[in-house]
Structures are given as structure tokens and as C-alpha cells.
Amino acid sequence: MVTDGRVSLRASAYVELHTWLAGAARTDEALEPALEPARRAYARSLRDDDADALLERTTRALSVCSDDRCSSSALAAEGFASAYERALPAFVARTWLGRATTAWIGLEAARAVLGELGPVADALVMRAASDLAVAWPERPVTIAVVSEAPPVGTAALAPVALATRGRCFAREASASRRPYERVDQARVLDCLLVHALSAVRAEAPAHTGALFAALTRELGARDGERAWALLAIHAVAAVVTGWEPKHRSVYRRSAEAVELPMLGWLAKEWRGAGAEAPETFAARYAARWREEHPAKK
Numbered sequence: 001m002v003t004d005g006r007v008s009l010r011a012s013a014y015v016e017l018h019t020w021l022a023g024a025a026r027t028d029e030a031l032e033p034a035l036e037p038a039r040r041a042y043a044r045s046l047r048d049d050d051a052d053a054l055l056e057r058t059t060r061a062l063s064v065c066s067d068d069r070c071s072s073s074a075l076a077a078e079g080f081a082s083a084y085e086r087a088l089p090a091f092v093a094r095t096w097l098g099r100a101t102t103a104w105i106g107l108e109a110a111r112a113v114l115g116e117l118g119p120v121a122d123a124l125v126m127r128a129a130s131d132l133a134v135a136w137p138e139r140p141v142t143i144a145v146v147s148e149a150p151p152v153g154t155a156a157l158a159p160v161a162l163a164t165r166g167r168c169f170a171r172e173a174s175a176s177r178r179p180y181e182r183v184d185q186a187r188v189l190d191c192l193l194v195h196a197l198s199a200v201r202a203e204a205p206a207h208t209g210a211l212f213a214a215l216t217r218e219l220g221a222r223d224g225e226r227a228w229a230l231l232a233i234h235a236v237a238a239v240v241t242g243w244e245p246k247h248r249s250v251y252r253r254s255a256e257a258v259e260l261p262m263l264g265w266l267a268k269e270w271r272g273a274g275a276e277a278p279e280t281f282a283a284r285y286a287a288r289w290r291e292e293h294p295a296k297k
Contacts, residue, residue, distance in 0.1 A: 002107060004114045006125055007196050008140040009162075011103040013096045014062045014071045015144045017088060019161055020099070021080070022046060022055055023150035034090035041083035051226070052156035054078070059160040060202045063144035102147035106164030110145070113180055113188045120243070121189060128193055128239045131272035132232060133209035134200060141199035143192060155258055157229055158251040162195050167250040186244035193236045194251045198229065211273055214282030219289060227289050230259050234266045261292050 001010040024031055025042035049055055061074035068088070075081040114121050129136050149163035162168060168191035180188065201208050208228070215231075216224030237249035256263055265288050273281070 002111050003140050004111050005122055006136055006140055007114075007192065007199075008142045009107045009110055009145050010063060010142055011100060011107050011145045012063070012065065013088070013092050013100070014065045014074075015059060015161060016096065016099050016103060016146050017091045018059060018062050018084070019146045019150050020091075020148070021084065021087070023148065026151050032090070032094075035087045038080060038083040038087035041080035045079045046153075050153045050155040052153040052160055053222075055150065055153070056156075056160045056198075059144060060199070063142050063161075064203075099147040102164050103145050106147075106162065106169055107145045109164075109169055109180070110143075110162070110188055110192055113185045114192070116180075117185060117189065124189060124239055124243055125193060125196070128197070128232075128236050129200075130274070131235050131239065132197070132228075133211040133273040133278050134197065135207045135209060137200065137204040137207050141196055141203050143195045143199060152254065157226070157233060157255045157258065158194060159254075162191055170250075182244050183246045186240050186247035187250060190236055190240045190247065190249050191251060193240070194233055197232045197236070201225070201228070209278070211278035211282060214279045215286060218282055218286035223289065223293065227262075227285060230255060230262060231266065231270070231285070234263055234270060235272070238270070262289065 001008055003009075021035070021038050021042045023029065024035075024039045025046055029039075030036075031039050046055060058075060058078060062071055065071045065074055071088070072081070072085060075084055117124075126136065128134075144161040146161045146163050148165040149159035149161050152159055159166065168188055170187075201212070211231075212224075212228045215228050218224065219227055233249070233251050233255050237247075237252040240249065241247045252263065266285075269284065269288075270281075
């Protein structure tokens with residue numbers, strides 16, 4: 001784990017195995033015999049997890065673990081828990097080192113961007129938080145870093161973890177010995193910010209503020225949280241693009257695959273929490289959301 005300002009970047013065997021098994025379950029990747037039962041258990045559990053709600057919740061729970069007892073508790077209620085526990089020793093013994101090395105490359109690249117930008121990065125973090133009416137916690141929030149994230153669910157907005165082998169670090173392989181250019185720094189910072197805001201929502205829900213509270217009142221917990229997550233992706237992209245006009249958000253493009261009309265509406269209507277009372281914007285946003293997502297009978 002590396003802490004830099006307002007975030008802690010963490011790579012762990014617990015999250016790495018979890019996301020690898022989830023990815024293998026979704027791609028039918030063949031694993032060694034010791035891991036196959038866990039892959040099949042994940043495939044059964046994630047069959048209907050189109051929005052990655054289960055996957056995100058369990059990834060978040062594991063991301064703060066530093067021992068086996070914590071990982072067991074984090075997954076105790078899930079159908080793949082026992083298979084995961086049986087797979088963990090074999091994974092640590094034979095596979096973790098190689099995948100940890102890859103995950104660490106992403107962690108170091110992210111830390112380098114935060115370190116090079118320094119006060120600029122902090123200012124952009126706080127601008128995004130202010131726009132979303134989020135009060136950042138006093139302690140850093142945890143961002144899980146993995147070698148490779150599972151494919152997103154068909155209705156999911158963004159990956160459940162920050163992946164070295166992903167579009168956030170797309171130029172790392174070809175330019176690993178050259179400092180990131182500003183447009184590359186913007187791409188990494190955008191990804192970091194999206195994950196950090198998701199971590200605030202999970203680790204310190206009281207800090208998510210009036211806008212989040214208003215959306216969940218208007219739409220209920222499930223739709224309200226999803227609407228806020230989509231807004232966070234859009235708001236972060238807007239803030240980072242304001243700093244680097246050439247920036248194109250990886251996660252906003254990912255979200256366009258499932259929420260293009262809502263993102264089009266946000267592009268026209270969102271001006272930041274300071275431009276409109278959170279409750280007022282939430283009411284307008286919720287009304288448009290209901291039009292796009294009519295209740296199922």
C-alpha cells in the first residue's frame with residue numbers, strides 16, 4: 001500500500017485473486033485445477049450481476065483487508081466464499097508474485113502522476129468533490145489496484161478496480177521509461193478520481209453530501225446510487241478536461257455504452273453543485289432518470 005495525499009493505493013493478493021476469478025468466470029478462461037472450482041463458483045454467482053453490484057461490493061470489502069481473517073469475513077455471505085478460500089493458498093504460492101509485479105507497475109505509475117502534479121492534483125480532487133457536494137474524509141480512502149480488471153458487466157458503468165492492463169495506463173507499455181505527458185497524466189488522474197469518489201461513498205457515506213442524499217431520496221437506494229455514480233464519472237471528466245482540454249475520459253466512454261442518453265443530458269444540464277442547490281438539481285436529474293429508466297411492472 002502507498003498513501004499519497006487523499007488516497008491510498010493498495011495491491012493485495014485478496015483483491016487480485018478475486019478479480020482474476022471474476023474475469024475468468026466471465027471469459028471462460030481455463031485455470032489450473034486448483035482454481036477451477038472457484039472459477040465455476042464465481043460464474044454461478046455473477047451470472048445475473050449485470051451491473052456489477054455484487055462484484056463491486058465484494059471487491060470493496062476485500063480492498064481494505066490485510067489478513068486472511070478479514071478476507072474470510074468479507075466474503076462469508078457469498079456463494080463463492082468457500083471456493084475462494086480453498087483457492088487462495090495455491091494462488092499465493094504459484095501466481096501472486098507475477099501478478100503482483102504487474103499490479104505494482106500501475107500503482108507506481110499512479111503514484112508518480114500524483115507526485116508530479118502535487119498541488120494541482122489535490123486542487124482537481126477538491127474541485128470535483130466540491131462540485132459533487134462531497135466532504136472529503138480526513139483519512140485517505142482506499143483504491144484497489146490490480147494487474148487486470150474483470151470485463152465490466154453488461155449494465156456496469158466502470159471497472160471495479162484500477163487495472164495496470166487497462167486503458168487508464170494504455171501508454172505505459174510503450175512509454176514506460178518516459179514521464180507521462182500532460183494528457184496521459186489527465187487520463188490516470190481521471191481514473192483515480194472516479195475510484196476515489198466510489199471509495200468515499202463506500203467507506204464514509206456520511207461524507208457523500210446533500211446531492212447524494214437527495215438522489216437516493218428521489219430514486220431509492222439502488223437507482224439513486226447508480227445515478228450518483230454516473231454523475232461522478234461525468235463530473236470528474238468535466239473537471240479534468242477543464243485542466244487538460246485534450247483529455248478524453250476512459251470511464252466516461254465506458255459509461256456511454258449503457259447510459260448515453262443520460263450522459264448527453266448531464267453534458268447540457270450539469271454545472272456543478274455551486275451553480276444550483278443540490279436538492280433542485282437532484283429533482284431535475286431524477287425526473288429525467290425516470291423517463292429513461294421507467295419502473296418495471
